[in-house]
Amino acid sequence: MSDIHKSLRLGDLLVEKGLITAPQLRHAIDLQKARYDSPKISSINTKHELGEILIELGYISRHQLNTNLSWQRRLKATTAMMVFVAPLLTAACGGGGGSGGGGGGNSNNQPANTVSSQMAAENPPPSSSYSVSSAKSSSLAPKSSSVSAPKSSSANSSISSESVEGPVQLLWSVPTARENGEYLDISEIGGYEIRYKLDEDTNYKSIVIKDAYVDSYYFDYLKGDYHFEIATFDNTGLYSKFVPVGPSK
Structure with a gap:
């Protein structure tokens, strides 16, 4: 993957700026995955966003998160045409609906x-x-x-x-x-x-x-x-x- 694409990710931006270390980023990502995968951990009151987890762990402050999210949005706006040349997303699952007997x-x-x-x-x-x-x-x-x-x-x-x-x-x-x-x-x-x-x-x-x-x-x-x-x-x-x-x- 290109350096341009990697620089658009919040975790990479924080590591590159020296606000967190790579092991701290991996720790936060592992915790985020665990919360998605475990019904006992995942709840409506549990934070799932990577930035919120980094704050919860004490690795960054709220001000640092907001500043870097703004920087990330500016980077995406400037480099979107270079980064997303190929189709980006792929999803799977369909819905049924109906003409001739279908309902809402x-x-x-x-x-x-x-x-x-x-x-x-x-x-x-x-x-x-x-x-x-x-x-x-x-x-x-x-x-x-x-x-x-x-x-x-x-x-x-x-x-x-x-x-x-x-x-x-x-x-x-x-x-x-x-x-x-x-x-x-x-x-x-x-x-x-x-x-x-x-x-x-x-x-x-x-x-x-x-x-x-x-x-x-x-x-x-x-x-x-x-x-x-x-x-x-x-x-x-x-x-x-x-x-x-x-x-x-």
């Missing part, structure tokens, strides 16, 4: 913005090979500097279409690494886009979830054979590939 849905975490749109189904983005894991899995196969897709918790995620009738719930795990294996902070994720269509339909409908912490979506009622896909996008609006997924059983 909602995210368990009430996403900030949900929209429906029509997207051409011809020439869909290439799908990724995907291994299924639980909703808290963070092991993702390295491919490039792109962000890895969230993994589906459904054992049917490899099926091209799914026959459903009734409520449909979709579950995925939030990506914690880029495709090359480099650690990814959740603060870099802008959200997810679910798209879905009936087998006989030509166009997809989509739902945009502008919340990186959301890992599920619920439809009140769907009926028919549906294709479900999801993609992740980052804070700059760059998208991953869309990856197929089946509803949870």
